[in-house]
Amino acid sequence: MITRRGFLKFLGGGVGGMMALGGYSFAFEPLVRLNVTRYTLTPPGWTPGLKLRVVALADIHACEPWMSASRIASICAHANTLGGDVTVLLGDYATGMNLVTRYVHSDEWSKALATLSAPLGVHAILGNHDWWEDKAAQQIGSGDTFGHRALRDVGIPVYGNQAVRLEKDGHGFWLAGLEDQLALLPGKKWNRQWMTGLDDLDGTLAQVTDNAPVILLAHEPDIFPQVPKRVSLTLSGHTHGGQVRLFGRSPVVPSRFGDRYAYGHVVENDRNIIISGGLGCSIAPIRFGSPPEIVVIDLG
Incomplete structure (x- = not known):
């Protein structure tokens, strides 16, 4: 007893x-904590001889004290040491919670991100919180958000259903960036009951004009079942790895597929997606078993 x-x-x-x-x-x-998580793969259809290192940052969620402008700049400085040929930003720069001591303005976080550098450039898409926190964009239902403008103002191109062809060592490849899949919140004005996406997968891939491999940037991984085999690799964020991971699984994941696309490298039907655990927090400033990470992918 x-x-x-x-x-x-x-x-x-x-x-x-x-x-x-x-x-x-x-x-x-x-x-x-700040991890560097590395993946090495040669996806189906990848050009022989094309060796490409991609550095990916996702879900920054700028706010104090959790993700100040100085911390973002420090993360960017570390990312610059990782030898990436191209750096991609996978959305959600705006904070996603109210438990903050100060909101970090887009002018601040964009200037911190402007310190990123890579031989083939820094390329960005937006996430759901970048749309949700822009009331003007929500009212219009389209157009630029403050995130679009802030990134472009510091020289970082933002892809909203756009594709661009890049080249390394004489080998071409495409970056294709989707607009957010949950961009517009429900509202009477639009007669919507559910969140509405502004993504256009078919229209984006229609801009690809040759057989060079395609890397798709899509903030939410839920698009992946629709992605054709023509796409060599999909890169996503959004889930934060569930923010809490126990024994390799996440109890709660912001995805209609649950834990299926919560985190990491997933292969389905010879198609590849890598989901970053991201850097910041949303809803609550908690991470357990899912530390902030920079993702490095070596292709070929």
Whole structure:
């Protein structure tokens, strides 16, 4: 039989453990840790001889104290040391929560991102929070958001259902960027009950004019079942790896497919997608088992 003293020791240990766990989840993992997660693959249809390193940053969610402009600049400085041929930004620069001490303006986070550099450039798409937090864009239902303007103003091209052909060592490849799949919130004005996407997969891929491999940038991974084999690799963010991962699974994932596209490299029917765990937090400033990460992909 457990004694009162033993029970109190057990309870104290439990409380201490919970406090330590809470401190790690709220302070250390989201604020201090930064992983570099590497993938190496040669997707079907990849051009022989084309060796390409892609550095990907996702879900920055700029706000203080969790993701200040100075921290973003520090992450960018680290990304610049990773030897990427091309750097891609996978959306959600705006904060996604109210538990902040200060909102970081788009002029600040965009100037921090402007410190990124790569031989073949820095290329961006937007995420759902970049649309949701722009009330003017929500009212219009289309057009530029403050995210589009902020990135373009610092020289970073933003792809909204657009494709561009790049070249390395005489070998071409395409970057194709989708507009967000959850861009417009429900509202009476638009007679909508569900979030509406502005993505156009078919129209984007129709801009590809040769047989060079295609890398698709899509903030939400839920588009992946519709992506044709013509696309060599899809890169996504959005899920944050569930923000909490236990034993390789996430209890809650913002995807209609649940844990299927929560995190990492997924291969389905000879098609490849890599889902970044991202850098910031949304809803609540908690990360456990899903530390902030920069993703490095070596292709070929």
